[in-house]
Amino acid sequence: MADHNGSSYSTDVKALGSDIHVAPLASSSAPGRGQGKIHLSKDFIEQADAELLATMGYKQEFKREFSSIEVFGIAFSIMGVAPSIASTLLYSLPSGGPVSMVWGWLVGTFFIALTGLALGDLASSMPTSGGLYYWTYALSSKKYRKFLCWTVGYANTLSTTSAVASIDWSVAIMILAAVSVGTDGRYVPTDAHTYGVYLAVLLMHAILTSIGTRALARFQTVATVLCAGLAVAICVVLGTTTPSEYRNPASYAFGGWYNETGWSSVGAFMLAFMTPAWTIASYDSCVHISEEASNAARAVPMGIFFSIVSSGILGFGIMVALTFNMGMDLEPIINSDYGQPMATIILNAVGKTGFMPIWVFMIIVNFMMGASMNLASSRQIFAFSRDGALPFSGWVYRINSYTLTPVNSAWWSAAVSAILCLLGLVNAVAVGAVFSLSVIGASIAYTIPIVARLLAPHRFIPGVWYLGDFWSKLVGWVAAAWLVFISIIVCLPSYIPVTGAADMNYACVVTAATFVFSGAWYYCPKYGGRHWFEGPKSNLEVGDVVAVETARDLQDEEDAKKARSQQEELRQTVEVDDFKE
Known part of the structure; x- marks a missing residue:
């Protein structure tokens, strides 16, 4: 990745009733000798982080306890490859069987990785918790940036809260699937039972994400190890214990086709x-x-990209292990009473005795996914309420004096998630819309800042992580096209023809309702957001602003000295070359 060279963008931040124009400092170098590796002290890095945040209009309110591996860990643990595949295998297994499971996974991972690279460029340039909606405001034209910023903020909030809901719902399903297996199928969970377990899981996650930052950071390391270990363990167990009647040849594992959706082969894929x-x-x-x-500026884009790549590789291994060891009769697996095709495959491979410890391990990892997701969701909610855009922002935007974390934001996230999964009381198809919502909301929130940056390249100055001018633009356009495409796909019904309300995909309805609400609130006469929402608002004090401007002036002076020094060195080099000639 190319290094950041030159000053970064200039943006407007609202502070103290006036517009203050500040620019992020250029990346600094610690004093050192030669071109070797420079070791920067923790205090130096923290000061640089705080100064960079201040140039975006915000003071440092959190403790910076997350290392690069822990930043990676939060995304990697939220992805939770094995439990996530177990929760969504019901989409790919009946929609093409082995071909869709293996090759659909690879194609999807490729485009998701490109999206991660596109977001990495933005994250390195403007590393703030508001992220997506802040980028949108900074990169969009003045005419549209407030409304676009508002829209992205709501899309991202919808995405994170629905992700919490969908993960915790899958935890509840897994717990009840274990009970069903343990009773040899005598217990069949109802929707009400699932919702009750779901609320209990949600409550525990709200409590967990209310604790201190240091404990949350260390939690990510444990979650990372468990997620990776579980994925590898499943591959090994399926490969070594599956009875011969369930083993498939390579021709079927990579080329078998099964489609019961009613869609054409292309549509099913x-x-x-x-x-x-x-x-x-x-x-x-x-x-x-x-x-x-x-x-x-470096840890966040690295965390984004490498979590995608790592999960993609492990997920491919799981998919291959499944297609080699699930047999060819897929109908009983898809329609199993356990509600989890992957549970049936593992049960067929290792029997009830071997199944239970693996499934308990799966539940633990999935539970940790939900905790990490509620953590991320609470930070998005905190940032958006800091700018006054959410209902009850005055209450939501508070830092607990004891834990120094946004406790109210964590509970706000849990409350919204509890409401979303009321769809689970309708039927399994309806609650599937919550899974789709997390993808749709994220796609909208990712697409707008990526396109805004591509349409106004003069407003964007790279950070320390950058693909380069050509590749950054190409990757950005491909990522935007993928995001629009996948938003359409997740709105389609899983089976056709749709014969009644029970077969509908409710993702469009809930997404539309969310944006109708946000749009109505924005344009509401007299009280609407367009009358008072100013986009990202600075929370810097007068002294903080002066310090930023002073630091910027000192940086400009240092840059000017460096430029003069380089010019002098170049002049001397030219003189020496002329003398040699």
């Missing part, structure tokens, strides 16, 4: 993209802890 789209998702979670990450 595209529907299978839902599995990687929901599994390798919420990588913007790294962005939402930017203000708690050390060396955020």
Whole structure:
């Protein structure tokens, strides 16, 4: 990745009743000798992070306890490859069977990785918890930036809260599936039972994400190890214990086809993209802890990209292990009473005795996914309420004096998630809309800042992580096209023809309702957001602003000295060359 060279963009921040124009400092170098590796002290990095955040109009309110590996860990643990595939295998298994599971996964992962690279460029340039909506405001034209910023903020909030809801709902389903297996199928969970367990899981996650930042950061390391270990363990167990009657030849594992959706072969294959789209998702979670990450301008884009790649590789291994060891009779697997095709495959492979410890491990990892997601969601909600855009922002935007974390934001996230999964009391198809919502909301929130940056390149100055002018633009346009495409796919019904309300995909309805609400609130006469919403608002005090401007002036002076020094060296080099000639 190319290094940041030159000053960064200039943006307007609202502070103290006036517009203050500040520019982020150029990346600094610690004193050192030669071109070797420079070791920067923790205090130096924290000061640089705080100064960079101040140039975006915000003071440092969190402790920066997240290391680069822990930033990676929050996205990687939220993806939770094995539990996520278990929760969404119901989309790809009936929509093409092995072909969609293996090749659909690879195609989806490729385009998701490009999206991560596009977001990485933006995250390095402007590492703030508001992330997506802040970028939109900074990169859009003055005429539209307030409304676009508002829209992206709501799309991202919808995405993060629905991701919490969908993960925790899958935890509840897994717990009840374990009970069903343990009773040899005598217990069949109802929708009401599932919702009750879901509320209990949600409550525990709200409590967990209310604790201190240091504990939350260390939690990510544990979650990362468990997620990776579980994925590898499943591959090994399926490969070594599956009875011969369930083993498949390579020709079937990579080329077998099964389609019961009613869609054409092409349509069914595209529907299978839902599995990687929901599994390798919420990588913007790294962005939402930017203000708690050390060396955020580098750690956040690295966390985004490498979490996608790691999950893509592990997920491919799981898909291959499944297609080799699930047998060819897929109908009983898809329609199993356990409600989890992957549970049936593992049960067939290892029996009830071997199934239970693996499934308990799966539940633990999935539970940790939900905790990490609620953490990221609470930071997005905190940032958006800091700018006054959410209902009850005055209450939501508070830092707990004991834990120094946004406790109210964590509970706000949990409350909204509880409301979303009331759809689960309708039927399994209806609650599937919550899974789709997390993808749709994220796609909208990702697409707008990416396109805004591409349409106004003069407003964007790279950070320390940058693809280069050509590749950054190409990757950005491809990523935007993918995001629009996958938003359409997840709105389609899983089976056709649709014969009644029970078969509908409710994602369009809930998404439309959300944006009707946000649009109505924005344009409401007298009280609407367009009368008072100013986009990202600075919370800097007068002294903070003066310090930023002073630091900028000192940086400009240092840059000027460096430029003069380089010019002098170049002049002397030319003189020596002329003398040699």
